Amino acid sequence: MPQSSIPDLNTGYITYRREILFSINHKRYSDCIGSLINLNALLPKEYQVKISTIEYNKLVKESVIAVCPDCKTEFDYQTLKIQQILLNSFQSIMANSHIDKVWFCNNCHKTNRLQLTQIKKKSPQQPYFLQVVPKPPQRKDGMMDRMTYDKKFTSWAWNFFAELENMVKRYRIEYVPKEGENESGEIMDGGEENEKLESFQ
Numbered sequence: 001m002p003q004s005s006i007p008d009l010n011t012g013y014i015t016y017r018r019e020i021l022f023s024i025n026h027k028r029y030s031d032c033i034g035s036l037i038n039l040n041a042l043l044p045k046e047y048q049v050k051i052s053t054i055e056y057n058k059l060v061k062e063s064v065i066a067v068c069p070d071c072k073t074e075f076d077y078q079t080l081k082i083q084q085i086l087l088n089s090f091q092s093i094m095a096n097s098h099i100d101k102v103w104f105c106n107n108c109h110k111t112n113r114l115q116l117t118q119i120k121k122k123s124p125q126q127p128y129f130l131q132v133v134p135k136p137p138q139r140k141d142g143m144m145d146r147m148t149y150d151k152k153f154t155s156w157a158w159n160f161f162a163e164l165e166n167m168v169k170r171y172r173i174e175y176v177p178k179e180g181e182n183e184s185g186e187i188m189d190g191g192e193e194n195e196k197l198e199s200f201q
Contacts, residue, residue, distance in 0.1 A: 012042045013168060024157050027150060033136055036160050047171045049163045053134040060130070067118040071108035082114060129166045133159055 016039035023032035040048050064077035080103045087100055101114040137152040 009042055009168075009171075013039065016042070020157070020161055024154060024161075029136075029153055032153075032157050036157065036164065039164055043164075043167055043171060047167045049160065049167060050132040051135055052132055055132050056130065056134040059132065062121045065120050065122055066103070067120065068105040068108060068110070069112055069116055069118070070110045071105065073105065073107040075105075077119065129163055131163065131167065133163055 016035045019035040020032060020039065023029070023035060065074045066077045066080055067074055082101050082103050084099045084101055087098060102111050103114060103117070104111050134156070136156050137149065139149050
């Protein structure tokens with residue numbers, strides 16, 4: 001179970017939450033990063049948000065799915081073993097090609113023509129919480145980057161903040177007081193810190 005108690009988290013949560021919101025609104029990027037990281041560090045390890053661009057990109061990328069025409073089972077397109085077969089004269093005329101591409105369904109054991117297979121893209125459904133965020137965007141030289149950096153950073157900061165809010169909520173729900181501990185220590189929203197979050201596209 002978590003080692004730090006909810007009462008110990010309350011003050012830090014309110015302090016860093018206020019600082020994060022202030023820093024985003026006033027474009028204090030370094031203060032914002034520091035506050036986000038410090039709030040993350042207050043949480044027990046199993047509730048912390050991981051910072052990894054590689055892992056984040058793997059989780060949010062679109063996946064290409066192939067649907068078996070016979071049993072309707074879905075497969076990751078990248079795992080299909082596609083083979084080329086030589087067509088006879090009649091088939092070549094009908095297909096307007098001397099070869100055809102086929103793949104084998106491991107579920108119904110049918111060989112399917114790739115041309116007749118439904119291919120679709122799947123994206124994670126919003127809203128989603130991954131417990132991982134990418135590294136913050138880096139400011140680069142050049143006029144174009146200076147014009148877009150604020151939007152990139154703000155979007156990243158709100159994403160990280162939303163992940164942290166979700167983990168704090170989970171921690172509060174799953175928290176079990178230790179023996180002899182006062183159960184009244186609850187994470188509060190902090191009164192004036194209960195500002196409405198705005199979404200950034």
